[in-house]
Amino acid sequence: MSSRIPISSSHSADPEKQIAGSEIAYYLSRMLVSGDMSDVKFAVSNDSGDVKILSAHRNILSIRSDVFRTMFHGSLPEKCQEAIVISDTDAQAFASMLSYIYTDAQVILNAEHAFRTLACADKYDLPGLIRMCAKFITDDSRKSALNWNTPDIVEGCLSVVDATSVDVLQSDVFTTVGADILQLILQRDTLCNEEHIIYLAAKKWAKEACSRAAVDPSGTNQRVMLGAALHLVRFPLLTDAQLLDGPAKTGLLLKSELWDIFHHKHAAVKPDLPFRMDARQNDSRAEGVINYTVPDLRQLTETFTFSPPIRVRGVPWRIMELLDTANGYVNPSDFSLKLQVYLIADLPVGIEPE
Structure with missing residues (x-):
């Protein structure tokens, strides 16, 4: 039909x-x-x-x-x-x-439509439409992702948040998401941000939540607004100065919590903490060096291959080698083929690395 x-x-x-x-x-x-x-x-x-x-x-x-x-x-x-x-x-x-x-x-009509259109934009190489879809997704889909109750779509939204978290966590839109989505974001191991920035974003969200509830934005009230999300901020990763100038002054953390964090950081016998202490995958330095030996062209069965990835600011990067073949296949006896090498990032479609 x-x-x-x-x-x-x-x-x-x-x-x-x-x-x-x-x-x-x-x-x-x-x-x-x-x-x-x-x-x-x-x-x-x-x-x-x-x-x-x-x-x-x-x-x-x-x-x-x-x-x-x-x-x-x-x-x-x-x-x-x-x-x-x-x-x-x-x-x-x-x-x-x-x-x-x-x-x-x-x-773009809605976030689900944005994902489908994004696939078209990527296939037909339309950078402007890719940016339009990606912006719509980052601005709006986080609010409605849970309503779809579709794990693949939710994960797709959160992957976009991972890759653009530098902008997302500092945006006004972030302060409007619900508490359930806030928890989904803060528990991510792949947020490309320093923990201090994540703490500031959570504090900003809590302050705005107090404003919406028409209550004083005291440390105690911000704790109430954050609820379980408070313990998703990895406070032990903050420096001593950041702890003293931040949650210690505002009252967001209890004195007993601060004492246990400092005790855990500096004492031989370390108390248990209600906060995670493992670093997120957000290091601003490369975790290694890509050492990649170009294989013998005669052994290639495809027109492109990839190196193993390394992570920079939480983003996996690879070297891609692309054989310039007019016919789309490799002729083992042809040694005049051009080899092009690119550095690419494994990011969600339409998101550009900084």
Whole structure:
């Protein structure tokens, strides 16, 4: 079963305002929605088995995306066919990607839609749309992740928080998340931040919670607002000066807790603590040096390979070697192949390392 759907129904009310006030974007959107002068069709399958037909224009797609340029104008261009079959995404996400290509408009509807559109943006190499999706996810999806009750989506949100925690923990959005999500974030071993920054973020959250509850932001009240999240901050990792200038002054920690922390840090006989003491994976230094010997080209069976990772600021980095092969495979007798070497980070799609 196949049917035609509009690229975006949101442009019908007041398109000149909804497409960033750009006249050219408005007319491009009209071309996309109407299919006028289109020269390529995409057949996009849904989970239900239905196929949606989306029309577009090869040159416009090629201008915006090198992937489409290669597809339509490369050495092995896509052969003319009734419709190019797209089976690895849904029609809504693919249509949103097309709408962005034509208009640069904000096309994200919700966080779940952002994840699906992000996969399209990554596949077709659209950095602007990748940033748009990633920003939407980091700003909004943390609030609703638990409501989906889907472990994969929750973990995906938290992975984004890990990789962007420098900005996330210092953002105003962080102070608005619920206590359950706060606990999920603070218990992460992979937050790319110093523990002192994590403490300050938790304190800021607690202070804002006191403000919402219309109570005095005293240390005692902040403890109450944090609840179980208080013991997810790894206070023993703070320096003595940070402890004295921070929780010791504000009253966030009890005197007995402070005494036990100092006793544990400096005494031979160490008391048990209600706080974790193991460091998070956030060291600003490399944990090692990548020593990578380029293998014999004749032994390669694929066009690229990876080195083992090392971690920098909690982010795993690898060396990737890529063979420049015109035919997409390695000829064992060809020693003139170019070897390109890159340093890449294993990050969630769309997130750029600092």
